[in-house]
Amino acid sequence: MSLLSDIGRFMLMLKGMFKRPEKASMYWKELMRQCMEIGFGSLGIVAIISVFIGAVSTIQTAYQLVSPLVPLTTIAQIVRDTVILEFAPTLVCIVLAGVAGSRIASELGNMRVSEQIDALEIMGVNTKTYLILPKIAAAMLMIPLLVIIAMALGIWGGRLAGTAAGIISPTIFDKGLADDFLPYNVFFALTKGYVFSFIISSVPAFYGYYVRGGALEIGRASTKAVVVSCILILFADYILSALLL
């Protein structure tokens, strides 16, 4: 019953976002602020994770490919496809659910508890449109870009680790990258990026916006937002893979 009620409130929240803005320039300013926070604010962690995941993928793939019959270019192909199909969109978005999602939930939760949302309502500002829509729009603009960056850095990290460990030369790695490359995989990864970015922004916004109580509840809402976002990302990952691959 509570789940159905939450889904209903979530839908109403989404519906409430699509109202005419009081002043477009203020909304644009807020969108840019959110793009900076969600996009550039998460760039560092995304870069670090991507490079290391790519590096680990190369070393572990090489460790498992013991047969001399399997060409070394296969390592690059496996790293490429794993990073593009799974690591860049899914793993990065799970990390972003923690970084950006908890920030969104706690920011809105704090605004709710300290009556800042009420203050905006009384001024005549549509708080769902002003506070939630720019966050979702910014996430859907920036997170797919972060996914593309993660793909590039992940593959680069794999190449670097392969060369540094003497597993595979850069030339062979580059050859492997080009072999049997399917551009559709990138499209699939970006589709996942868009779906996940909606989850990462809207679910924490929901938990933050409707928080009740004090500081303790903000913490709880933030944790719940991250947990639910992660579960939904994994669920959506499965559905999208089953549908699109």
Place this chain on the structure above:
Amino acid sequence: MIEVKNIQKKFGDKVVIENVSAQMKPGQCNLIIGASGSGKTVLMKCMVGLLTPDQGEICYQGENFFSMRQEQHTAIRKEIGMLFQGSALFDSLSVEQNIMFPLDMFTKDTSAQKLKRVNEVLERVSLKDVNHKFPAELSGGMKKRVALARAVVLNPKYLFCDEPNSGLDPQTSLVIDKLIKDLTVEFNITTVVNTHDMNSVMETGDYILYMYQGKKEWEGTRQDIIFSNNKLLNDFIFASEFLKDAKDMRMLEQTGKMPNFRNMDDMIKP
């Protein structure tokens, strides 16, 4: 003028406000008083539209707020300023940006015009050199004054103050009370104040609505309170021996049975 007509509000089965009616006039400080849990905050939230009453009407200039169209809501809301108990300043914005926010959102003024207006209201609430400070850097009293400046920056017709003195020392409380009173008279604002503070009641209460367990128990002016025989009201307002003595003295003063000692300075002047 704001008219509250037979408002009733329930949360689940619990009736929080029962059949409350009142008239709040412009140029007056209209106070809602009562113990914690008496329903005064819920009543104020119904008045500003943050909560929808189950029954009754809240009329602004004769028109029921809850049967207005969306555009009328927006228009009325632009005429409402509110000072929250915790000030509700936007943490990420400086004092200047906080006060400028309603101007940015609802006016087409130039940056220079907006800055001029911000400085005017800051001066009006006696704050200087705080434009670039953030709420976290301000004292409780300063936060209240900034919030008051933000509430009046669009020249509202209606000003709502939810426990404006909570957490403030008595001297700062008096400053805030005086500011609210002065702004009310100066701009002919219909001010509604939700308070526990007896100083506020006796200094600023032009109209006082006393709520007890969700019902209107008493209404009148601050002069009426002195002579009221309502036991619940007297127990609430004059809770200590000191306040009871103060009430007796004020009663004797007003009936002329005792000189007004607060004017002693005038009396002993050569």
